[in-house]
Amino acid sequence: MPWLSIAVIVYGIAVAAGGVMGYIEAKSIMSILTGGLAGVLIIIAGVMSNSNPKAGYGSAAVLAIALTAFFIYRFMSTHKAMPAMGVIGLSVVMLVLLVVGHFMKSGTTAP
Secondary structure, eight states, X not given: OOHHHHHHHHHHHHHXXXXXXXXXXXXXXXXXXXXXXXXXHHHHHHHHTTTOHHHHHHHHHXXXXXXXXXHHHHHHHHOOOTTHHHHHXXXXXXXXXXXXXXXXXXXXXXX
């Protein structure tokens, strides 16, 4: 399994764990549902990337962008750093890894 697929799966596990933590700390059913769903979808994307890298990594990137946008919105409305900054930071790291993995595989360089 390529290193990038493993990174995507670990990212999915971290997102799902964040949903569980949101439920434990704030008794938020929405946190466990959305965090769990997003985490499972990201894990599926990581597994799918073995057979179809474009679809798997593309799906992971779309989900990372969606989570980043959602938590930026949440931070702007609540002004609470956690969990927003944790998810944003983790999602940005995942996006950077996806870009690095893309350029490493294709052998191209950034303009």
